[in-house]
Amino acid sequence: MRPQTKRLGDVIPAPALVVPEPAVTFVITPEAVARASVAVLSGELPDDDEIRLRLDDDGDLGAEGYRLEITASGVTLRAAEPAGLFWGVQTLLQLAAGDGVLPGGVIEDRPRFAYRGAMLDLARHFFTVDEIKAHLDLLVQFKINHLHLHLSDDQGWRLEIPGWPRLTEIGGGPGTGCDGAGPGFLTLADYADVVTYAAERFVTVVPEIDMPGHVNAALVAYPELTADGQPVEPRTDAEVGYSSLVAGKEETYAFVETVLKTLADVTPGPYLHIGGDECLSTSAEDYRTFLSRVLPLPGKYGKRAIGWHEIAAADLPDGTIVQYWRPEEQAAGVDAAAAAGRDVIMSPADRVYLDMKYDADTRLGLDWAGLVPVRRAYDWDPALRLPGVTEDALLGVAAPLWSETLRSVADVQFLTFPRLPAVAEVGWTPQAGRDWESFRERVALFAPRWEAAGVSYYRSPEIWAAD
Numbered sequence: 284m285r286p287q288t289k290r291l292g293d294v295i296p297a298p299a300l301v302v303p304e305p306a307v308t309f310v311i312t313p314e315a316v317a318r319a320s321v322a323v324l325s326g327e328l329p330d331d332d333e334i335r336l337r338l339d340d341d342g343d344l345g346a347e348g349y350r351l352e353i354t355a356s357g358v359t360l361r362a363a364e365p366a367g368l369f370w371g372v373q374t375l376l377q378l379a380a381g382d383g384v385l386p387g388g389v390i391e392d393r394p395r396f397a398y399r400g401a402m403l404d405l406a407r408h409f410f411t412v413d414e415i416k417a418h419l420d421l422l423v424q425f426k427i428n429h430l431h432l433h434l435s436d437d438q439g440w441r442l443e444i445p446g447w448p449r450l451t452e453i454g455g456g457p458g459t460g461c462d463g464a465g466p467g468f469l470t471l472a473d474y475a476d477v478v479t480y481a482a483e484r485f486v487t488v489v490p491e492i493d494m495p496g497h498v499n500a501a502l503v504a505y506p507e508l509t510a511d512g513q514p515v516e517p518r519t520d521a522e523v524g525y526s527s528l529v530a531g532k533e534e535t536y537a538f539v540e541t542v543l544k545t546l547a548d549v550t551p552g553p554y555l556h557i558g559g560d561e562c563l564s565t566s567a568e569d570y571r572t573f574l575s576r577v578l579p580l581p582g583k584y585g586k587r588a589i590g591w592h593e594i595a596a597a598d599l600p601d602g603t604i605v606q607y608w609r610p611e612e613q614a615a616g617v618d619a620a621a622a623a624g625r626d627v628i629m630s631p632a633d634r635v636y637l638d639m640k641y642d643a644d645t646r647l648g649l650d651w652a653g654l655v656p657v658r659r660a661y662d663w664d665p666a667l668r669l670p671g672v673t674e675d676a677l678l679g680v681a682a683p684l685w686s687e688t689l690r691s692v693a694d695v696q697f698l699t700f701p702r703l704p705a706v707a708e709v710g711w712t713p714q715a716g717r718d719w720e721s722f723r724e725r726v727a728l729f730a731p732r733w734e735a736a737g738v739s740y741y742r743s744p745e746i747w748a749a750d
């Protein structure tokens with residue numbers, strides 16, 4: 284059962300090291316917590332009676348680690364880098380929730396993986412800048428530090444590309460998205476606004492333009508990109524694998540290079556995601572030809588390419604990152620890529636796809652990778668998932684949320700919570716420090732917080748007894 288008194292370790296993700304001082308508490312005012320939150324966003328660290336924020340490197344905290352000390356006279360938060368202070372404040376916010384009583388002791392914390400991601404699919408259903416920002420605010424509470432935006436697919440194109448206006452006029456226009464229910468697109472200014480907002484919160488935006496498959500929206504907008512130059516029909520169904528850019532056409536590469544250069548110009552983060560999944564109507568030879576031309580392009584513009592793991596069938600330039608997504612426990616060439624020194628992001632659909640149904644009755648979501656109850660999303664080790672892909676090869680873990688069945692922010696939240704906190708803990712907390720029973724007690728504490736904030740969540744019977 285859930286304990287009645289707060290404990291220092293009642294945080295998600297579980298901190299790497301917690302040393303409670305049970306006799307000590309400190310009651311912090313909401314104003315002091317708010318001042319600390321503003322301070323880490325603005326970078327100005329005022330002296331404060333209740334909280335002292337210090338940027339100094341007293342040892343081993345790394346780029347994102349922090350040390351939080353709570354004594355009877357106040358709180359001291361130290362980090363080597365501003366990101367560490369920001370994550371430390373997220374811990375503080377969780378501990379202070381409710382009555383402001385902070386349990387005494389010391390937390391020393393740093394992440395297992397550098398890349399802890401969440402993906403939002405804007406192609407199957409568009410979400411506005413304000414909706415993306417609000418979602419991000421919920422993600423950072425769990426120390427998620429990469430926001431992957433899936434910006435194009437068969438059903439829609441969601442980012443303005445100068446020189447190619449019909450991509451968004453048509454591909455982002457009325458009737459786009461699954462069932463035609465998710466129109467809209469980001470201008471470059473909108474995108475920059477999201478990127479800046481994310482960066483202020485120490486989150487890197489990872490933009491994805493999916494290719495050579497998943498491109499029907501682009502082909503509708505520009506028939507000159509099709510094999511025979513003939514127009515194709517817009518599609519709003521959820522089939523996959525029927526569209527492809529043409530590997531043997533120079534127009535293809537002019538288009539792709541403009542798109543990737545545009546993305547590189549507006550993306551301060553180090554990554555461009557080029558998709559590469561499910562190219563069922565591209566021959567294996569064309570697929571490799573296409574990738575041999577396209578995978579070097581992010582590097583040409585100062586970025587690293589990320590692709591879904593099908594790209595492991597091609598020659599991968601140095602620095603390319605492979606994102607594993609299938610439910611099968613087969614390495615599919617990812618082991619060879621890892622052996623050749625390529626980094627891997629783990630996103631196995633049967634564990635971390637937030638769009639899978641929780642149980643057979645879940646109103647939203649898909650079930651092609653099986654059902655993903657919360658414990659399934661929690662109870663696995665990314666370093667043991669694929670033979671030949673061990674801890675050293677892993678850049679991190681990411682939870683995609685595909686939006687075929689989503690129609691609102693409430694839908695996004697319902698599939699995200701409480702599974703995203705589970706994945707966030709997989710990505711942050713050392714494996715030896717993770718335990719399902721502990722997680723379920725800690726995540727249960729979020730129900731009143733989500734309710735107070737109007738955040739929709741799935742009241743999983745694994746966590747909350749029937750009420």
Ligand code: NGO
Pocket residue numbers: 523560561591608636638649685686687
């Ligand atoms: C697959 C597919 C997507 C779907 C998603 C739905 C990948 C990488 N490609 O994941 O197009 O939206 O499943 O779960």
